[in-house]
Amino acid sequence: MYNGKRNRLGLCCIFRDEDITFKSRQATYIERLDKENRLEQISVTVLHNASSLVRAIDYCAMNGIGCFRVNSRMLPLKTHPKLHYALTDLPDYALIMDLFETSRGFARKHNIRLTFHPDQFTLLSSPREQVTEKSIEELIYHAEVAELIGADVITLHGGGAYGDKAGALGRVMENIDRLPYAVRSRLALENDDRVYSPMDLFPVCEKMGIPLVYDVHHHRCLKDELSIDDVTGLARKTWDREPLFHLSSPKYGWSGNDIRSHHDYINPDDMPESWKDLEVTIEIEAKAKELAVSQLQQELARLARVA
DNA sequence: AGCGGTCAAGTTGAT
DNA sequence: ATCAACTTGACCGCT
Numbered sequence: 001m002y003n004g005k006r007n008r009l010g011l012c013c014i015f016r017d018e019d020i021t022f023k024s025r026q027a028t029y030i031e032r033l034d035k036e037n038r039l040e041q042i043s044v045t046v047l048h049n050a051s052s053l054v055r056a057i058d059y060c061a062m063n064g065i066g067c068f069r070v071n072s073r074m075l076p077l078k079t080h081p082k083l084h085y086a087l088t089d090l091p092d093y094a095l096i097m098d099l100f101e102t103s104r105g106f107a108r109k110h111n112i113r114l115t116f117h118p119d120q121f122t123l124l125s126s127p128r129e130q131v132t133e134k135s136i137e138e139l140i141y142h143a144e145v146a147e148l149i150g151a152d153v154i155t156l157h158g159g160g161a162y163g164d165k166a167g168a169l170g171r172v173m174e175n176i177d178r179l180p181y182a183v184r185s186r187l188a189l190e191n192d193d194r195v196y197s198p199m200d201l202f203p204v205c206e207k208m209g210i211p212l213v214y215d216v217h218h219h220r221c222l223k224d225e226l227s228i229d230d231v232t233g234l235a236r237k238t239w240d241r242e243p244l245f246h247l248s249s250p251k252y253g254w255s256g257n258d259i260r261s262h263h264d265y266i267n268p269d270d271m272p273e274s275w276k277d278l279e280v281t282i283e284i285e286a287k288a289k290e291l292a293v294s295q296l297q298q299e300l301a302r303l304a305r306v307a
Numbered sequence: 308a309g310c311g312g313t314c315a316a317g318t319t320g321a322t
Numbered sequence: 323a324t325c326a327a328c329t330t331g332a333c334c335g336c337t
Contacts, residue, residue, distance in 0.1 A: 013330040026333055027315055071330065080315065117329045121316040131317070138316090155329080160318045192328080194319060246329085258321095260327075285329065 007275060008066025009297060010113070010283035011056075015290050020055045023048050023074040027080055040197055042076060043090035047285065049074050050099035053149065057103055059112035065293055067281045069115045072142065072149060079108065079134070079141050087144075097148070104150040113281055114151035116142045116186075120239075123159030124175040125168040132175055137182075142195040143182035154186045155213045158196035158204075165196075169204055176208045188213045188244065192222065193260050198231040199224035202238075211238040215246035216272055219284070221260050228272050234278070243278075247271060248285040264288040276300070 023045050113248040122138045188233045190213035191198045205212045236243045249263040249270045264287040286292035
């Protein structure tokens, strides 16, 4: 860990300069192949991704990065309605499992926390049962990979409000009760920047025993009556393990007309002072990826020396 | 090799 | 009505 601080910074999904990549496949292309070729193409892609995951964790270990968020497309098209497959169907199944096992062991050895953040199509608030069913399937897929590689968090947003926040959150709670243990034990809810503030989500978190991922940038975009330090304290209490927070800086500054889009780097002033000495994981959502994490590590270390 | 159009999926709010 | 934004641009066909 850098500078003796107890918090750890996390890198999200991809690298900017480092030659570590994750691939995906397009459904329309795969669909045109016959069954054998479909599995072959997907297998090669998954093998590449699993190998990149090992390298990503290694990079984090070598660079004092304590957390890595894993791309949801690790197993591309795994939950596609027509193209879905089982890991055991893949020709490179054994190799892939070896690499996942290596990832898990490596992450544990170097104390690198692994997380997931499923995409915007995964939500538990929709009034449409079909959407909910697909979402639960998607969550089960994430949990399957999470078990294999040893990831402990799957972060979701509240989703839409549909003109009735209380009703939507009611559905979220009902649907959390439908989740299998592998999902539920990893699920966390994150405040977003236009619908659900921390204040909106705390009651759900409390009732359901689900931790809150506190995104301070979103909170600055969508304020409620709670201060940053209020939410920091309340969010920490929702975790029975190390809390997970998110941090980013606005691309055009706080006085720009779009404060929501993310900057390439983090302005250290945007890091809440109270976070600096907490034992928490802070995922860095910045376009420059590993360069942004590295720069923030250095800035924070420098500021700590000055102070 | 490089370029432009396209990509499975949901919802919101700006234009 | 269209589109960008959201946790991440990457893929594919054509030249």
